């Protein structure tokens with residue numbers, strides 16, 4: 001039987017706090033297979049970073065076990081840590097080192113001495129070659145984030161964890177970063193991603209875990225989750241002076257931020273015809289119309305709203 005890239009078994013973590021204890025993880029179990037592009041999603045405070053920190057050995061769980069490629073994160077910490085590259089959410093650096101010095105130091109941390117060829121390749125892939133000798137404090141936030149990615153990869157780990165890697169990165173760089181991460185995944189790396197950009201998760205992740213209140217409340221293939229909780233939506237904007245016929249009012253939702261605009265959630269695509277026919281018969285003229293396919297953002301909001309699989 002093949003070994004999971006990450007295996008989490010009945011992991012719990014509670015933080016002490018002045019008011020009452022915070023149950024950040026409650027009996028979480030999860031297997032991520034080698035080669036997966038896996039997404040960990042959930043609202044603020046759901047427990048994603050705590051779970052990732054426990055995987056990386058940065059935070060000690062109170063109960064349960066975590067294995068990275070079969071290595072226990074407590075009894076075989078070094079082997080488990082070596083198998084992992086972690087891109088943390090927060091930008092923490094020594095501002096006085098140059099980019100290259102930071103990457104050499106990180107290589108040294110893993111006992112790797114002559115690593116410059118790989119460091120140069122990483123710098124080039126992450127479009128940082130011309131910044132190699134610049135001090136960290138002179139870099140923009142987006143550049144610093146790319147250095148974090150390089151830092152996570154200096155020891156060529158087979159499993160990579162990215163905790164909101166694109167926060168504060170501009171669109172062009174974000175695309176470049178994803179191209180690179182996708183290639184790593186195609187080359188066999190396991191990628192675990194947390195992000196609040198759901199369109200990124202939809203485009204990249206084959207499977208998703210949705211977390212809430214310290215528990216996993218859904219664990220599905222991305223397409224299954226979308227199919228289960230989201231539908232096609234028809235949006236129409238009526239021409240000036242237009243008013244929605246009463247026969248359509250019950251099925252339509254007004255979009256308050258847009259004038260004269262209504263939306264229908266469709267069980268069947270064929271329902272479009274009846275909506276348009278009703279509008280035509282009432283003499284309504286359309287100014288605009290669009291059909292949006294089911295997407296992860298809608299599915300996620302529906303799932304969280306529904307209390308489906310309520311974790312609490």
Ligand SMILES: Nc1ncnc2c1ncn2[C@@H]1O[C@H](COP(=O)(O)OP(=O)(O)OP(=O)(O)O)[C@@H](O)[C@H]1O
Pocket residue numbers: 015016017022023024042043044045046047048049050051
């Ligand atoms: N060191 C800590 N001390 C006390 N409470 C903590 C600590 N770290 C996290 N928590 C609490 O644990 C819960 C889970 O936090 P965590 O950072 O794991 O959530 P998250 O899903 O990563 O959120 P976000 O999307 O905002 O990053 C939150 O209630 C948080 O306040």
